[in-house]
Amino acid sequence: MPLISALISGIIFGIGLAMGGMLDPAKVVGFLNIFGIWDPSLAFVMGGGVMVNLIGYFMFIRRMDQPLCEARFHTPQNRSLDIPLLAGSVLFGIGWGMTGLCPGPAVASLLTNPSTGGLFLIALCAGLLAGKLILSQFRPA
Amino acid sequence: MTIDFAHFTPYTSLIGGGLIGLAALILMAANGRVMGISGILSSALTTLPAGGTPAGWAWRWIFLAGTVLGPLVYLALRTDGLLVRPVNDGTWLYIGGFLVGLGSMIGAGCTSGHGICGLARLSLRSMIAVMTFMISAVVTVYIVHSGM
Numbered sequence: 353m354p355l356i357s358a359l360i361s362g363i364i365f366g367i368g369l370a371m372g373g374m375l376d377p378a379k380v381v382g383f384l385n386i387f388g389i390w391d392p393s394l395a396f397v398m399g400g401g402v403m404v405n406l407i408g409y410f411m412f413i414r415r416m417d418q419p420l421c422e423a424r425f426h427t428p429q430n431r432s433l434d435i436p437l438l439a440g441s442v443l444f445g446i447g448w449g450m451t452g453l454c455p456g457p458a459v460a461s462l463l464t465n466p467s468t469g470g471l472f473l474i475a476l477c478a479g480l481l482a483g484k485l486i487l488s489q490f491r492p493a
Numbered sequence: 494m495t496i497d498f499a500h501f502t503p504y505t506s507l508i509g510g511g512l513i514g515l516a517a518l519i520l521m522a523a524n525g526r527v528m529g530i531s532g533i534l535s536s537a538l539t540t541l542p543a544g545g546t547p548a549g550w551a552w553r554w555i556f557l558a559g560t561v562l563g564p565l566v567y568l569a570l571r572t573d574g575l576l577v578r579p580v581n582d583g584t585w586l587y588i589g590g591f592l593v594g595l596g597s598m599i600g601a602g603c604t605s606g607h608g609i610c611g612l613a614r615l616s617l618r619s620m621i622a623v624m625t626f627m628i629s630a631v632v633t634v635y636i637v638h639s640g641m
Contacts, residue, residue, distance in 0.1 A: 366563015372509025400510025419525030440600020445629025447592030479594020
């Protein structure tokens, strides 16, 4: 069951990204281009996503003792507003602005746009592993 | 500021966003997991070698496979295709991809984890992350793509 729900969630996520316009790097850059010719569409993607998730989270998830197919919820417990959060977000923003791609759309582009999304995905994985290595130097597990 | 009405898609973007929110809700309600793609991807790459259980590892690859298949389902349902206009290739694409990976690992989240999931849980940490990467990305686009 947990594998089926993960598959369904992934497929709906991929459809939503495609429909919302997130797989088109020029559209993403158009959204970030607020000082130029601005395309506000992706604010609607973000707004729609947060709205549905927020309503569902407070109406259903918070009232559940455990998830339907697993033993417990794995929600982030880290509350600290620290340097890694800010530094990581700055680096993330630079890469996102340069390419118009972030991790979800990169994965979803693997078959529809392999020449850009696929190559980006390889570099993305290298960056994730490099980040893990850097974090392990500071926070021994 | 000039609004780009030629490319503005409020309805499909709102519905697409709603589907992304629904996907996040399903993963949390059924699997008890945050739908953060950078986290899912990095754990998919490292969980098993680091001694994790196969069950805790397989759902991640299954979810990612679904994400790859989703756009194909969308293409099968629509007749007008999928608009994809890359803005760069080669070296810049690699540098950008590496920065996105490095940044989301160090900052513990990306557009989906901090953006869709963190904001919905009203996490202050995620709000700060989203504001920071939005400002950083807008400044980057202003510098790199100001001709667009």
